[in-house]
Amino acid sequence: MTRVFVFTNHKGGVGKSTSATNTALGIAGMLRRAGAPNARVLLIDTDSQAHATLVTTGKKDYGTDDSLYTVLMADRQNAAQTLLNCIVQSTWDADLHVLPASPMLEGAERELMGIAGAPYRLADPLSRIINRYAAIVIDTRPSFSLMTEMGLIAATDAIVPVEPRYLETVGLMSVIGKINDIREGWRQPNLRVSGILVTKMNTRIRGHNHLLDELKGHSVLGKLLLGVVPANEAVSYAHQNHQSIFNYDPKASASKAYAQFVGKLVQRIANGGA
Amino acid sequence: MPAKNQTHRIDDLLGSVTEELLLGNPQQFEDNSIRVERLLLEMVRPDPVQPRRVLPEQLHFAFHSNRLTPTQALKELVQLVQVAARQRGRPFNNVLELLANPDDEGEEDQSFHLSPEEQLLHDLVNLAITIRDDGQVNPLTVVDVSQGVTQQFRIETGERRYWATWLLRDFIAGYNSDGMIPCIIIPAERSSVFRQAKENTARTGLSAIAMARQAALLLLTVHGYELPSHAVSNDFYRQALNLDLRGKREYTESILTAMGGIKKAHFSEIKALLKLSDEALELADRHALEEKRLRYVVTLPQEFHTEIIRQIIDFNLTSKQVKELCAGDGLDSGRQDDEVEHLPALAIKLAKIAQVSNTTTAQDLAQAMMRQEGDANLARARLQAMRKLLTEAERYLTEG
Numbered sequence: 259m260t261r262v263f264v265f266t267n268h269k270g271g272v273g274k275s276t277s278a279t280n281t282a283l284g285i286a287g288m289l290r291r292a293g294a295p296n297a298r299v300l301l302i303d304t305d306s307q308a309h310a311t312l313v314t315t316g317k318k319d320y321g322t323d324d325s326l327y328t329v330l331m332a333d334r335q336n337a338a339q340t341l342l343n344c345i346v347q348s349t350w351d352a353d354l355h356v357l358p359a360s361p362m363l364e365g366a367e368r369e370l371m372g373i374a375g376a377p378y379r380l381a382d383p384l385s386r387i388i389n390r391y392a393a394i395v396i397d398t399r400p401s402f403s404l405m406t407e408m409g410l411i412a413a414t415d416a417i418v419p420v421e422p423r424y425l426e427t428v429g430l431m432s433v434i435g436k437i438n439d440i441r442e443g444w445r446q447p448n449l450r451v452s453g454i455l456v457t458k459m460n461t462r463i464r465g466h467n468h469l470l471d472e473l474k475g476h477s478v479l480g481k482l483l484l485g486v487v488p489a490n491e492a493v494s495y496a497h498q499n500h501q502s503i504f505n506y507d508p509k510a511s512a513s514k515a516y517a518q519f520v521g522k523l524v525q526r527i528a529n530g531g532a
Numbered sequence: 533m534p535a536k537n538q539t540h541r542i543d544d545l546l547g548s549v550t551e552e553l554l555l556g557n558p559q560q561f562e563d564n565s566i567r568v569e570r571l572l573l574e575m576v577r578p579d580p581v582q583p584r585r586v587l588p589e590q591l592h593f594a595f596h597s598n599r600l601t602p603t604q605a606l607k608e609l610v611q612l613v614q615v616a617a618r619q620r621g622r623p624f625n626n627v628l629e630l631l632a633n634p635d636d637e638g639e640e641d642q643s644f645h646l647s648p649e650e651q652l653l654h655d656l657v658n659l660a661i662t663i664r665d666d667g668q669v670n671p672l673t674v675v676d677v678s679q680g681v682t683q684q685f686r687i688e689t690g691e692r693r694y695w696a697t698w699l700l701r702d703f704i705a706g707y708n709s710d711g712m713i714p715c716i717i718i719p720a721e722r723s724s725v726f727r728q729a730k731e732n733t734a735r736t737g738l739s740a741i742a743m744a745r746q747a748a749l750l751l752l753t754v755h756g757y758e759l760p761s762h763a764v765s766n767d768f769y770r771q772a773l774n775l776d777l778r779g780k781r782e783y784t785e786s787i788l789t790a791m792g793g794i795k796k797a798h799f800s801e802i803k804a805l806l807k808l809s810d811e812a813l814e815l816a817d818r819h820a821l822e823e824k825r826l827r828y829v830v831t832l833p834q835e836f837h838t839e840i841i842r843q844i845i846d847f848n849l850t851s852k853q854v855k856e857l858c859a860g861d862g863l864d865s866g867r868q869d870d871e872v873e874h875l876p877a878l879a880i881k882l883a884k885i886a887q888v889s890n891t892t893t894a895q896d897l898a899q900a901m902m903r904q905e906g907d908a909n910l911a912r913a914r915l916q917a918m919r920k921l922l923t924e925a926e927r928y929l930t931e932g
Contacts, residue, residue, distance in 0.1 A: 287546040295719065338711060339574040345681045355681050386712060389569045390683050508545040521549040 261527050262384075262394040263452070264413035267433055269424055270400035273457035273487070275309040276497055277419045277516075278397035282314075283502045284520030285393045285527070286353040292524070300345065300391045302326065302380070303359035304409045305399040311358040313500045314348040318358075325360035330370060330379045330408075337383035350502055355391075367404045376404065377444060381412035393527055402436055410440045415452035415526075417484065422459055422466035430454065430479055452526075453484030455519060460489045485519030487512050566722075568671050570712040573602075573698065575683050576674055578691045580763040583745035584732050586656075586691050588612070588649060589814045596763035602698045610703065613653045620645070627703050630654045631661065648818040657704075659696035664707055668693065671714040673731070675723040677761070685715060686761075688723065689731040725753045726790045733792035740826055741817035743791070744805040748772035750790060751803070754783040766813055770806045798823075804830050812837035815845065824851040828858035843916060847909035857913055882921075 265278040282301040289297035303310040304326060312318040322328060324344050332340040341357065348354035370376040388394065396409040410416060416437045420430060434451050441449045454473070460466050474480045487493075488511045496506030503513045578586070580596040587595060587605060591612075595605040610627060617624055624630060630653060646654060672690030687694055694713065701709045729746050732738055738746075748769035753759065755775050760768070777784045777796060788794055794802070802823055807830040808816065816826055821844060828851075829840050844854055901911040 284546060288550045291547045291550040335711065338572050342572070342575065342683060347681045352680065386570075386572045386710070387575075387683070389571075390575075390678070504545055513545060517545050517549045520546070521552065524550070 259414070259448075260388045260391055260394060261415055261523075262388070262396065262413040263415045263417055263523060264396040264398060264409045265417050265419055265455075266398045266406060266410065266437070267418050267420060268401050268406075268436070269420075272400075272421050272424065273419045273455075273493075274400070275303075275305065275313075275397050276493060276503070277417075277455055277457065277487075278395050279310050279314050280503050280516045281520055281523065282393075282395040283348075283350050283354050283504065284516060285395070285524055286351050287504070288520060288524045289392050289527070290353060292528075294392060296390075296392045297353045298355060298391050299353060300355045300357060300394045301348070302357040302384075302394065302396045302409070302412075304363065304380070304405045305359055305397055306361050306363035306405075307399070308359040308361065309497075310397040311356060313497060314350055314354065314356050315346055315358060316349050316500055320358040320360045322360075322362055325358045325362065326380070327360045327362040327366050329357070329383060330363075330366050332383075334375075334382065337379070338386040341383040342387060349500075350505070363405060370404060377407050377411050380408040384412050393523075407440055407444070410437060410449060411444050411446055414448045414450070415523075416449060417453045417455055418451065419455045419457050421457055422463070422469050426469070430473075451482060453522075454479060454482045455484055456486040458489040459486045484522055485515060487515040487519070567717050569715060569717055571674070571685060571715045571717075573694075573701065573711050573713050576672065576685045576687060576694060576713060576715065578687045578694060579728075580761065581749065581759055581768075582687070582691060582728070583742045583749060584691070584738055585742070585817065586652070586695055588652075588818065593763050602695075603702045606695065606698055606703060609649070609653060613647075613649045616647045616649055620647070620650075626705075627653065627657045627699065628661075630657050648820075656692065656696050656699050659692060660700040660704060663693070663696055664700055664704065668697070668714050671716045673718060673727075674715045675718050676720055685717065686723075688718065688728050725749055725759065726786060729790035733790065737820070739817050739820040740802065740805055740823040741808075741813055741821075743802050743823070745769050747787075747791060747799060747803045748806060750783075750787045751775045751777075751780075754780045754787065766806065766810050772803060773806055776800070801827050807834075808841075809834040809837040812841045815841045819845050821845070822851075825849070825854050827851075828855045832858055839917075839920060843913040847913050849909060849913060853907065853910045853913070856910065857917070 263278075263281065265274045265281070267274060279301065282299045286297050286299040289299075301310060301314060308318040308320070311320065320327075322331075324346075326344070328344050329337055329341045345355045345357050348356050370379065375382075384394070394412075396413060398406040398409045418430065418433050418437075420433075424430075437449070437451050440446065456470060456473070459470065470486065473483060490510050490512035492507040492510035493503055493512045496503045499506060503510065503516055507513060578596075585592050587609065591600065591605050591608055594600045594608075595602070600608065613630075614624065617630075630650070670690070670693065672693055673688040674685035674690075675688055677684050677686045697709075697713050700707050701711065729750055732742070732746055748771070749759065751772040752769075752775070757771065777787065777799065784796070788796065788799060791799060791802075805816075805823060805826055806813075808826070812829070812834075815821075815838065821841070825844055826841075829837055829844075832840065840854070840857065843849060843857065849857065898911070901914060902908065905911040905914060
């Protein structure tokens with residue numbers, strides 16, 4: 259079964275798009291390196307700000323007929339074909355494909371509100387082409403809106419990127435609780451919280467270290483910790499230059515941390531289980 | 533697109549992590565097994581050079597040049613059959629009406645007279661209903677020919693099931709499909725024209741013309757010709773007329789086995805059918821004429837092929853009758869070039885007969901023809917050939 263990783267957190271600026279884009283590229287690169295017959299990865303950008311789209315495709319002027327918006331508005335019967343038609347190749351890597359976001363997605367939530375089956379408008383067509391990809395990575399907007407729900411319903415693994423300053427267990431538990439609500443509410447038994455990715459970690463800040471230690475010691479959250487990405491200016495510069503962190507500075511500490519994190523996900527893809 | 537050196541830098545970083553991951557089980561990702569998956573119908577396309585064609589030629593070319601979508605191609609086919617069926621006095625509105633009603637008497641006799649297009653649609657509807665009722669038990673065999681973001685699978689075997697599934701989805705009311713079709717996926721590098729040939733020849737109903745195309749594909753492949761990914765004219769297959777098994781002895785056995793274990797001589801006879809004119813090829817293919825009835829036609833000049841094949845179809849001539857007919861035509865046609873200087877004796881005889889044609893009656897002539905040929909159909913074919921000859925002669929006289 260193809261794993262669908264969704265990066266979600268209702269807080270903004272925690273590194274969802276950066277993590278999603280670099281993870282998608284990293285999975286494709288590692289699978290290819292490992293000799294996998296299919297190393298294709300699809301990145302789905304559900305955030306109307308379209309940052310992930312911009313950095314991975316070099317443009318963000320996708321609209322009514324070539325973006326996720328088009329897929330959500332398509333007839334049920336044609337939605338899968340529409341999805342295929344809207345996918346573009348990333349400028350980063352031939353095996354990285356992107357379903358671009360569009361500013362129109364903002365309005366799509368209003369348009370779809372009240373339409374029967376609206377939350378499944380991404381999961382349904384995606385399920386028909388999912389086998390074509392080794393993995394799918396979904397970037398979400400910083401809220402638990404309909405669009406984020408659609409991403410979670412389509413996903414198998416929720417990954418919560420979080421800054422150390424938001425590491426309080428209460429806050430994290432609320433995010434995880436929300437994901438569990440969606441799993442139960444929409445009856446998506448395949449969806450689970452697969453991991454926490456700590457981003458922008460500064461070991462010189464005592465508070466960060468303290469909160470990370472607390473997380474590691476937590477009986478539930480500690481087991482979910484998948485990686486710690488250090489605060490690194492290479493990440494911001496890479497983003498500004500529309501490059502992946504691996505590409506911009508492969509020797510940066512953040513690059514190595516992301517590579518280790520991606521390695522764990524690839525291992526899960528290979529094992530098929532947890 | 534990242535520069536090449538940058539790609540290497542990424543690979544070095546990710547590669548070091550990958551190596552750690554793969555410690556102990558380096559082959560865990562190298563899965564080259566053949567998989568069965570459910571694919572979106574739109575991602576699957578028939579092979580344009582598949583020798584066994586499902587659609588009539590005109591639709592085949594329109595579809596493979598992307599002038600028609602699968603739904604449009606089927607719509608055209610249905611319309612084509614509706615016209616043919618109306619002319620035969622059995623109009624229908626819904627494709628399901630094509631299926632025989634077991635309560636209707638005499639239905640079996642009627643099906644005997646179905647035109648090739650009616651028969652094709654009838655078979656497709658029948659298959660569609662089987663799929664609807666029992667599910668798609670046999671997956672299609674497809675080759676993964678995806679490039680970049682364009683995900684596509686070329687059918688190696690199972691084109692009829694493909695069209696039946698479209699028919700079911702778009703033309704049979706009340707069927708709710710998820711638009712997927714089960715397929716055995718073969719990686720592009722493991723695609724094989726030999727496997728396709730074996731699958732084709734193992735099934736009944738492969739026409740002699742399809743066999744000829746199949747023979748051509750095998751010969752062209754072993755001689756290093758690249759098989760195109762678009763629909764091709766008959767001239768593409770005719771290139772095989774200049775090739776033979778002797779040139780590639782190491783493949784002879786494989787080719788003959790793939791063709792259903794036939795003998796070399798029969799292989800050559802089948803291949804020789806590609807000498808037929810385009811129109812004759814299409815007619816013979818549509819009506820699934822056997823090789824033994826066609827082998828004599830290829831000995832004639834191409835301009836006679838269509839006419840003879842029409843006669844074979846119209847009068848259901850046997851191979852023996854075709855042989856006799858073609859022997860006669862050969863006499864008539866082989867000497868056109870020297871008609872002025874050295875008139876053939878036969879032409880002089882016919883000219884003399886024309887002088888006295890009003891001294892006999894049509895009935896006498898019919899009886900004489902019957903006595904000579906011993907078969908009404910063959911006699912009619914002879915007269916038709918004669919009529920054609922007379923029309924041509926008149927045209928020569930008119931044009932001076």
